[in-house]
Amino acid sequence: MKLTVIGGGGFRVPQIFAAISAGDAQLRVTELWLYDTSAERLDVIGNVLAQLVPALDRPPRVHTTTHLGDALDGADYVFSAIRIGGTAGRISDEHTALRLGVIGQETVGPGGLAYALRTVPHALRLAEQIAERAPGAWTINFTNPAGILTEAMRGVLGNRVVSICDTPIGLMRRAAGAVGQDPRDADFDYVGLNHLGWLRSLNVDGHDALPELLASDERLDGIEEARLFGFEWVRALGTIPNEYLFYYYQHREAMARLTGGEPTRGEYLDAQQSAFYRAAGETPERALELWDATRHERESSYMGESRPEDERYGRRAEDVEGGGYSEVALDLMTGLATGEASTMILGVGNDSRGSGELIVPQLSPEAVIEVPCTVDRDGVHPHRVAPLTGEMTGLMTTVKASEQLVLRALAEGSRELAWRAFANHPLVDSVAVARELVDAYCAATPEVGALLR
Template sequence: MKLAVVGGGSTYTPELIDGFARLRDTLPIEELVLVDPAAERLELVGGLARRIFAKQGHPGKVTTTANLEAGVAGADAVLLQLRIGGQAARNQDETWPLECGCVGQETTGAGGLAKALRTVPVVLDIAERVRRAAPDAWIIDFTNPVGIVTRALLQAGHKAVGLCNVAIGFQRKFAALLDVAPGEVHLDHVGLNHLTWERGVRLGGPGGEDLLPKLLAEHGDAIAEDIRLPRVILDRLGVVPSYYLRYFYAHDEVVREQKIKPSRASEVAAMEKQLLEMYGDPKLDEKPELLSKRGGAFYSEAAVALASSLLRNTGDIQVVNTYNNGTLPFLPDDAVIEVPATVDGSGTTPLPVAPLDPLYAGLIANVTAYEDLALEAAIHGGRDRVFKALLSHPLIGQYEYAEALTDSLVAHNREHLAWA
């Protein structure tokens, strides 16, 4: 089995490598190729990857290359983990929207649209090249904004599934609180990427006993602190929103915080510099503790589980980003939703979802409409398309803001926008 990781020079990658090494019985990789044009970073990450495999006794071969076609040729699966423009572009996404009093974030709001505009054309080009070099390969997308990027891939006819670590993070936290194995916990997880709610926490499978009321009663304070929302919100709703819902439920509070704190991108950039120095130490043969602060917790376990289900035809249930196909009846079939699905060699089949309260369905429908317009802007370009996408976003929605944010977005991303 051959896997390729495009964006393999990321400081995230050792988290992925550690998972591949530990879970080699679940996903027996014979060859792992890290693909990245950043030669210096790739050399550091590749060296650590080989040492991790060696320490854990993994027999697979780890190679590195800047040549995409050579790296993905004959691959069974290709993982995409890209950040076009790096942390510098992310820092802009997190700062210039604040000038209009709008949240600055790299996956939602104006910053999220900027990232989509930079990313979708590059990902589609990569996917076409993968299709020629490895026509049978599955593409697993971890590149944000995952929902929009996955929809772009699917609409272009690629064998693609989107992946996020929010659901597996909740699964692991709830399992620890319940003192059970993570595999025993099934989430009633529903929504769009970075716009999801946990409506149930069931033991043993989709039909198991719902322990979410017990979790909220006994651990509500800890859960609320983790997602940075007031405990009363969880109690009134009876669900656990993902922490990305804080940008919607506490938007103005978040903006006030962001205006006085360093951006997350600046923090991560400093962390990445330190991590790369660590990766260059020939004695280091495991992922460093600092990596846990970088983000992407449990990404490796989620990636291994998904790749195993696709390549070994296991029919396991995974939380994925995939076509709606009637699962949420108020959305188009070609909307990309994030829900539990059965995953096998033929792809993904979402499990049935109980009817949604209008409180959630309304926001999902609104953000789906924004994603439609965002994808149009990313594929076809044009200032008017950018303006319409921003105007439609529930965190913006005023024409004065949309006009100003359009100007800022284009000005800060001109080098990445072929039409600008």
């Protein structure tokens, strides 16, 4: 079985390698192909993987290449984790927004829309190459902003492309653990978009344990998201939100943190990743040691601007450890390949249940949403979810409208539609600022500027 990683020189590739090499992994990957435009980064990650091999039970053969066709030919699964523009592009996205007084975050608000403008054309070209060279492959998208990118790629690949994110399933697992339940035995209701969603029920033996969980300070203290938003707010909502809703629910606090004089997340990662690749290139025999230390530091500081002061640069150990997105990807591939049914939260088309039934009737059929899905040899089967009501409906429909306007803007080459996309987003509070954002992002990325007339 051949697995291809697009963005194979990326920092988190060793986590995928370790997951598929585990002795208890039901999926047997025999060939791992890593494609990247940077031969230097491929060399570094190749050294990390080689040094991991002695501790692994069933490592696949690893191939690295800068030739996309070789990587894709005959692939059974394609994992997309690309970063168009690199960390420099992320830094530009962040600072452009912050200079204009709006949230500067990679996937949320104007930063996410800018990232989409830069990345969608490349994602579409990749989808076309997959359709030509590996037409039977399943494509797993982890490239951000995952919802927009997957929606674009579905126009080429249909239901054989889905997106994954580890934050929703991590939330569900923490909630199940807080009530003493094995997450594999829990039924649950979750609905949202990528980096915008809510856990709305947690059924154990036919009983919804979420109200009891919300009523207990002790149990809520074990859930990272509840500590982030405050117990009173999650009780008021009657749900537990995805952590990225921090930028919406606590916008003022987020802006204060982001403009407090510390490096942005992009700047932090640029410095950290550059130091790692440089040091691992100079001392290849230490590649694994350097990678492991860098990984722990990176995950401990994840979304630091959203956390209480005592957790900003040192998350609780139980929140850092875990399989993360590599485990979600492995579970997805295992279900598809072996038929061993597994339930997870995936980004799928709103019309993926078939027969004209929309999962969220308030959204268009092509909208990509995140909901619980059962995966088996017959494919990905989205669950029905409880009706979407109240303020959740308003936020989801508004944000999805902005995402779809961005896709229309790129398809039609319209800067005016891009302006409307930014102006419509709830985190952009001025149409004049929206126009400045679009013009600034077009100037920063000439490729985008040439597309949007």
